[in-house]
Amino acid sequence: MPGDDLQPENERLRRELDELERANRELLVYKQQLDAILNNAPVEIYLKDREGRYLRINREFERIFGVRNEELVGLFPADVHDPELAVATRQHDLQVLQHGVAIQLEQEALLVHDQQWHTLLTIKFPVFNDQGEIDGLGAVVTDITERKQLEDSLRRAQRMETVGQLTGGIAHDFNNILGIVMGNLELMENLLAHDEKLLRLVQSAYKGASRGAELTHRLLGFSRTRPGLVKCVSLNGLIRAMEALLAKSLTASISTRISLQEDLWSVEIDPGEFEDAILNLSLNARDAMPAGGELVISTSNQVIDDGHPDRQLQISSGEYVMLSVLDNGHGMTPEVSKRATEPFFTTKGASGGTGLGLSMVYGFLHRSGGQLEIISAPGEGCEVRLYLPRAGREVDTAPADSRTSELQYGYETILIVDDETALVDIAVSNLRDLGYETFTASDSQAALELLEANANIDLLFADVIMPGAMNGYELAMAARQVCPALKVLITSGFTSNDDMPMAAEAEYRAGLLDNLLRKPYDKASLSTAVRRVLDREDTQRSM
Numbered sequence: 001m002p003g004d005d006l007q008p009e010n011e012r013l014r015r016e017l018d019e020l021e022r023a024n025r026e027l028l029v030y031k032q033q034l035d036a037i038l039n040n041a042p043v044e045i046y047l048k049d050r051e052g053r054y055l056r057i058n059r060e061f062e063r064i065f066g067v068r069n070e071e072l073v074g075l076f077p078a079d080v081h082d083p084e085l086a087v088a089t090r091q092h093d094l095q096v097l098q099h100g101v102a103i104q105l106e107q108e109a110l111l112v113h114d115q116q117w118h119t120l121l122t123i124k125f126p127v128f129n130d131q132g133e134i135d136g137l138g139a140v141v142t143d144i145t146e147r148k149q150l151e152d153s154l155r156r157a158q159r160m161e162t163v164g165q166l167t168g169g170i171a172h173d174f175n176n177i178l179g180i181v182m183g184n185l186e187l188m189e190n191l192l193a194h195d196e197k198l199l200r201l202v203q204s205a206y207k208g209a210s211r212g213a214e215l216t217h218r219l220l221g222f223s224r225t226r227p228g229l230v231k232c233v234s235l236n237g238l239i240r241a242m243e244a245l246l247a248k249s250l251t252a253s254i255s256t257r258i259s260l261q262e263d264l265w266s267v268e269i270d271p272g273e274f275e276d277a278i279l280n281l282s283l284n285a286r287d288a289m290p291a292g293g294e295l296v297i298s299t300s301n302q303v304i305d306d307g308h309p310d311r312q313l314q315i316s317s318g319e320y321v322m323l324s325v326l327d328n329g330h331g332m333t334p335e336v337s338k339r340a341t342e343p344f345f346t347t348k349g350a351s352g353g354t355g356l357g358l359s360m361v362y363g364f365l366h367r368s369g370g371q372l373e374i375i376s377a378p379g380e381g382c383e384v385r386l387y388l389p390r391a392g393r394e395v396d397t398a399p400a401d402s403r404t405s406e407l408q409y410g411y412e413t414i415l416i417v418d419d420e421t422a423l424v425d426i427a428v429s430n431l432r433d434l435g436y437e438t439f440t441a442s443d444s445q446a447a448l449e450l451l452e453a454n455a456n457i458d459l460l461f462a463d464v465i466m467p468g469a470m471n472g473y474e475l476a477m478a479a480r481q482v483c484p485a486l487k488v489l490i491t492s493g494f495t496s497n498d499d500m501p502m503a504a505e506a507e508y509r510a511g512l513l514d515n516l517l518r519k520p521y522d523k524a525s526l527s528t529a530v531r532r533v534l535d536r537e538d539t540q541r542s543m
Contacts, residue, residue, distance in 0.1 A: 038058040038059075039060075043140050043143075044057070044058065044065070045061060045138070045141070046058070046061055048093065049136045052076050052089075053075065054074065055136065061141070077090060092124060093124070097126065097137060100126050101126070103124050104123050104124075105122050105124075106122075106144070118145045119144050119145045120144070122139055122141045122142075124137055174493075175216050175518075175520055176420050178213050179426070179493075180420070181205075181209050182206060182520045182522065185206045186430075189202055189203065189206075209520070213520050216493075229272065230269065231268070231270070232266050232268050232393050233267065233269065234264055234395050235274070235299050235321060235323055235388075236261075236264050237395075238271055238274055238278075239260065239297060242278060246278070246279070246282050249286065250282065251286060251292070253293075254285075254293055254295055256295045256296075257294060257297075260299045261298075263301075264301060264321060265301050265390040265391070266391040267321050267389065269364075273364040273367075277361040277364050277365075277386065278325070280358065282297075284382075285326075285327035285329060285382070288331070288381075288382060289330075293328045293329055293381075294327070296326040297326075298324045299321065300321075300324075302321070302322045304316075304318060305317050315370075319389070320388060322386065323385070324383055325383070326382070326384075327381050330381075331377050331381050331382050332378070333377075340358050341361070368389075369388075370386060370387050371386075372385070372386060373385040373387070407527045408527040409434050409435045409527070410435050410531060412437070412534055413437040413438070413439070413456055413458050413459075414431055414439070414460075415439045415440075415441065415454075415457045416428060416440045417440075417444070417447045417461070418463040418466070423463075424440050427461070427526070430523045431530070439457065442466075443466055443467055444470035444475040445469075448479065451483055455483065457483065457486065458487065459486070459488070460475070460487070461491065462476065462488070462490060463490075465492065465493075476490070488515060488533070489530060490515055491516070492516065492518065493518075493519045
């Protein structure tokens with residue numbers, strides 16, 4: 001019958017339909033899997049045809065660029081990007097289409113989701129049809145802004161370390177020289193007490209040498225990983241104390257406005273480093289306003305969390321004190337802003353600056369656990385923001401000036417060890433004037449021999465860096481083997497134990513953290529330090 005002739009054909013068609021339905025189901029599953037992968041990938045992905053029209057974008061692309069897939073499909077780059085970016089995008093597309101190989105490029109882009117500039121790493125690759133011909137292209141875009149920031153921070157830290165190594169040794173030697181100058185000037189003050197004119201000259205010279213000592217202390221900041229002379233302070237008080245100095249540092253055509261938040265939180269910093277930072281930022285602002293303008297210095301309490309407008313900073317959530325230094329000068333390009341904290345980078349020319357100002361500010365903040373932010377654009381001025389962590393205690397009471405402090409006397413015997421003969425002579429003169437007996441040695445071997453021969457020595461007063469096999473810390477350990485009750489006061493041209501390039505046993509150094517007298521020192525500082533160590537009952541802490 002005719003129907004019987006059609007049955008095999010119907011069976012064949014049914015099988016083909018079943019296979020087609022199964023293939024469609026498999027394709028649907030494959031599409032769903034592909035959609036899940038694309039839309040859950042933490043990178044931006046898109047596909048284009050050979051003419052450059054968008055065929056598809058994933059969900060992350062929609063979020064980052066603020067456009068939906070159905071809105072973008074069929075459009076060209078020129079329809080959604082500025083002309084310059086559209087031309088560059090098409091050139092990169094053609095490179096992939098013509099050569100049939102993937103390319104990789106970095107681009108800066110202003111993203112819609114946060115209105116911030118980001119660094120994007122794009123990998124573009126060809127897409128082939130079933131004939132093996134290039135049918136279009138695809139791209140995977142990764143936001144590498146954070147990685148680039150970390151790389152920049154690492155490079156900046158390495159540069160700072162290099163500068164620190166260069167300045168550290170020079171500053172240490174210079175402190176020894178200043179110690180000789182200041183020590184002899186102080187001895188001259190005693191001899192010229194009845195000659196008022198000469199006394200004023202000597203005191204003026206002493207003040208100049210003191211400023212030189214502060215400069216070397218700040219240069220040594222490049223080699224430190226932690227702040228030096230840390231105190232709990234209010235930024236408002238430090239800024240008010242600097243108002244007169246800042247006014248003298250600016251030109252008459254620049255007005256200054258200072259806005260300080262009341263009840264500002266305290267911070268733990270080196271006040272000298274902060275004062276340097278304020279001065280450097282103010283001088284930079286002055287140079288950016290050659291025709292005059294306004295400088296605004298302000299402070300405020302800030303709570304940094306995920307909702308804070310400056311949350312893109314590499315800074316932990318928490319409570320911070322923010323200092324803002326704002327000018328309406330010529331501003332900086334993004335390229336200059338990125339390099340502004342590099343040591344020796346300057347746009348002022350050979351005679352305009354050293355390029356160390358902002359790098360010193362950066363170093364101060366890094367050591368203090370803070371963060372620096374620069375907000376600037378050409379012709380729109382510049383704002384530099386310093387974020388410092390809130391301290392967990394109240395502001396410290398200001399200590400008295402050591403030059404006006406009352407001298408502290410004694411009767412004990414002190415062994416002075418230093419290879420700088422002039423410094424030894426000054427220390428001997430001052431200590432004997434304070435009532436102490438003294439022995440001297442120029443190296444560790446001579447010091448140990450004196451200790452073995454004189455059991456009545458109460459205090460070892462030693463420089464850290466000396467010629468020979470031992471440094472000051474190692475000498476102190478060896479001396480304690482000879483005289484277990486011996487107390488130790490360490491002195492150095494470096495500004496803190498953390499600055500020093502050598503290390504004895506860590507636990508022993510920890511016992512001397514409070515026993516460091518920074519060079520150059522005056523007679524009052526010496527008398528106070530010696531008495532503090534000698535009067536301390538805890539022998540371990542007085543080593």
